[in-house]
Amino acid sequence: AQSVTQLGSHVSVSEGALVLLRCNYSSSVPPYLFWYVQYPNQGLQLLLKYTSAATLVKGINGFEAEFKKSETSFHLTKPSAHMSDAAEYFCAVSYNNNDMRFGAGTRLTVKP
Amino acid sequence: GAGVSQSPRYKVAKRGQDVALRCDPISGHVSLFWYQQALGQGPEFLTYFQNEAQLDKSGLPSDRFFAERPEGSVSTLKIQRTQQEDSAVYLCASSLAPRGSGGSPVQYFGPGTRLTVT
Numbered sequence: 001a002q003s004v005t006q007l008g009s010h011v012s013v014s015e016g017a018l019v020l021l022r023c024n025y026s027s028s029v030p031p032y033l034f035w036y037v038q039y040p041n042q043g044l045q046l047l048l049k050y051t052s053a054a055t056l057v058k059g060i061n062g063f064e065a066e067f068k069k070s071e072t073s074f075h076l077t078k079p080s081a082h083m084s085d086a087a088e089y090f091c092a093v094s095y096n097n098n099d100m101r102f103g104a105g106t107r108l109t110v111k112p
Numbered sequence: 113g114a115g116v117s118q119s120p121r122y123k124v125a126k127r128g129q130d131v132a133l134r135c136d137p138i139s140g141h142v143s144l145f146w147y148q149q150a151l152g153q154g155p156e157f158l159t160y161f162q163n164e165a166q167l168d169k170s171g172l173p174s175d176r177f178f179a180e181r182p183e184g185s186v187s188t189l190k191i192q193r194t195q196q197e198d199s200a201v202y203l204c205a206s207s208l209a210p211r212g213s214g215g216s217p218v219q220y221f222g223p224g225t226r227l228t229v230t
Contacts, residue, residue, distance in 0.1 A: 090154050102154030104153055
């Protein structure tokens with residue numbers, strides 16, 4: 001069975017500071033991994049995806065994530081937070097079958 | 113281009129009423145998924161369609177939940193005799209490829225329907 005754990009339901013950073021949102025997965029086989037962002041009253045928007053082509057994945061809005069098999073992690077980072085990054089972020093895992101399992105989400109707050 | 117659309121965006125129902133939620137997927141997308149997102153939680157899978165065939169309904173919480181996609185495009189999620197625990201955001205997503213076809217299965221999400229049962 002595959003599942004996703006997001007450590008920290010709420011992360012708060014200052015504008016310009018590093019953003020680090022943690023995601024660990026459990027999967028018996030190499031998974032596909034995704035980060036989605038959800039702004040208030042909107043659906044989920046794909047930030048980036050890992051599909052085994054490269055361990056460091058660059059996404060939209062300056063975000064990137066690194067797949068670390070030894071740590072079963074896929075943490076999301078951004079060097080410098082912007083006020084517009086405030087949203088809910090979801091990590092998700094899938095293996096070859098389009099079934100997607102989501103983490104509980106991390107709410108990012110950016111302080112001025 | 114047009115993305116996934118859902119209607120209505122907000123629905124308030126009295127306990128016991130039936131509701132119908134609509135999803136218009138991206139044109140040409142074979143796969144269609146319904147998810148339920150409770151407050152403060154990630155989306156939870158409800159059901160999956162490949163074209164008009166409902167191949168997986170393992171996530172439907174009770175027999176009060178029913179989904180259809182009769183022509184392989186628009187889908188409707190129906191909830192009969194709504195209960196307060198049905199209050200959630202219902203998300204629809206579509207994907208180009210059939211489930212299990214390999215590749216990178218990106219799902220594109222609609223804005224959701226927020227259902228409140230009073």
